[in-house]
Amino acid sequence: xxxxxxxxxxxxxxxxxxxxxxxxxxxxxxxxxxxxxxxxxxxxxxxxxxxxxxxxxxxxxxxxxxxxxxxxxxxxxxxxxxxxxxxxxxxxxxxxxxxxxxxxxxxxxxxxxxxxxxxxxxxxxxxxxxxxxxxxxxxxxxxxxxxxxxxxxxxxxxxxxxxxxxxxxxxxxxxxxxxxxxxxxxxxxxxxxxxxxxxxxxxxxxxxxxxxxxxxxxxxxxxxxxxxxxxxxxxxxxxxxxxxxxxxxxxxxxxxxxxxxxxxxxxxxxxxxxxxxxxxxxxxxxxxxxxxxxxxxxxxxxxxxxxxxxxxxxxxxxxxxxxxxxxxxxxxxxxxxxxxxxxxxxxxxxxxxxxxxxxxxxxxxxxxxxxxxxxxxxxxxxxxxxxxxxxxxxxxxxxxxxxxxxxxxxxxxxxxxxxxx
DNA sequence: TCTGGGGTCCTAGGACCC
DNA sequence: TCTGGGGTCCTAGGACCC
Numbered sequence: 001x002x003x004x005x006x007x008x009x010x011x012x013x014x015x016x017x018x019x020x021x022x023x024x025x026x027x028x029x030x031x032x033x034x035x036x037x038x039x040x041x042x043x044x045x046x047x048x049x050x051x052x053x054x055x056x057x058x059x060x061x062x063x064x065x066x067x068x069x070x071x072x073x074x075x076x077x078x079x080x081x082x083x084x085x086x087x088x089x090x091x092x093x094x095x096x097x098x099x100x101x102x103x104x105x106x107x108x109x110x111x112x113x114x115x116x117x118x119x120x121x122x123x124x125x126x127x128x129x130x131x132x133x134x135x136x137x138x139x140x141x142x143x144x145x146x147x148x149x150x151x152x153x154x155x156x157x158x159x160x161x162x163x164x165x166x167x168x169x170x171x172x173x174x175x176x177x178x179x180x181x182x183x184x185x186x187x188x189x190x191x192x193x194x195x196x197x198x199x200x201x202x203x204x205x206x207x208x209x210x211x212x213x214x215x216x217x218x219x220x221x222x223x224x225x226x227x228x229x230x231x232x233x234x235x236x237x238x239x240x241x242x243x244x245x246x247x248x249x250x251x252x253x254x255x256x257x258x259x260x261x262x263x264x265x266x267x268x269x270x271x272x273x274x275x276x277x278x279x280x281x282x283x284x285x286x287x288x289x290x291x292x293x294x295x296x297x298x299x300x301x302x303x304x305x306x307x308x309x310x311x312x313x314x315x316x317x318x319x320x321x322x323x324x325x326x327x328x329x330x331x332x333x334x335x336x337x338x339x340x341x342x343x344x345x346x347x348x349x350x351x352x353x354x355x356x357x358x359x360x361x362x363x364x365x366x367x368x369x370x371x372x373x374x375x376x377x378x379x380x381x382x383x384x385x386x387x388x389x390x391x392x393x394x395x396x397x398x399x400x401x402x403x404x405x406x407x408x409x410x411x412x413x414x415x416x417x418x419x420x421x
Numbered sequence: 422t423c424t425g426g427g428g429t430c431c432t433a434g435g436a437c438c439c
Numbered sequence: 440t441c442t443g444g445g446g447t448c449c450t451a452g453g454a455c456c457c
Binding site for chain 3: 030062063075076120121122123124204205206207208209210306308318319320321322323324
């Protein structure tokens, strides 16, 4: 395993502040693991296991077992294509609920083990262990990483890989080197050398588009770009992105591990098995999406001001329209009345077959304040206390009897005249 | 073999205000 | 009466991540 770390380092003269000790805990092929744990006697037994999409539909691979990856299957690949490459693979659906629950387990365990934990995604968690040396009896960072890995496995049955370093960027890249089911810690002072082992495309934040721009200048690896002066990167990429890349290739990353980042938006979207052309059919789908977004919003105790409708046409062209209300809202009726208008606008601009429809809400604030005084609040776009109560009663009924019990339209329809004013 | 669903962040232009 | 400059909000689109 990796060398020792954590001692005084010859490489960093300038620091008076002790180097940060950051870990990234990354679940190994998370969705595959969850699928196996949830159905140990069925699909969980399959060596060639692929999670996500349906064999016939339009889905893509969310995660694949290593045996399947050996055939060239990657996440994000259309499931149909993956099955061409690896016909013996069995496809399991993604269980969102199970994955969310397992993710919560892992996070709760980490919160017990580390003072600062940030959930970066459903299967990735940053830990900041700076200042815990005494607490952990001078345990080295690789030892800590190993102990955490084992503790998470014991408590949650989830196998993780752990990367470590002095910055999030380093920890993240190190976690890649730790996979599968291992630990990799980059000692303080070794960051720049570590970065030189990567290609530019491997740096988080460098996607296909930026990689192509750089490649056009003959820049493929970190080593290629190190001799390039900052002014040229600014010139080619703009000052903001230029500076960002200049820092990244040197292993610099000032972002902090932040345990309290609030969510900025809630959305729901659906790709149809076959494209839809009929406006009535689209409106029906819109209703379901609004219910999903509104339900999540209320469950989280949030309200939002900006409503966005997104369409992907049959030719994969993606368009969106949004509208911002003066006051934050949470009821299905209000969200729907805005979303419906936006959908009609989008359809008016371009009326072709629709592959995907989505609804989102942003500009979020904590909801559940004191009831608003309707007296001062009579604009047509504003939401009444009655709207909110109706939505919450619906949530309650759905949570008890399932989503299919009441057609949301029956209640929305009743209030519609009011929405249109 | 066509391309999921949940997010975040950035950019750029126009409106509007001082 | 010939036109500045900065700040903020809104909208649309795009890149990127898991």
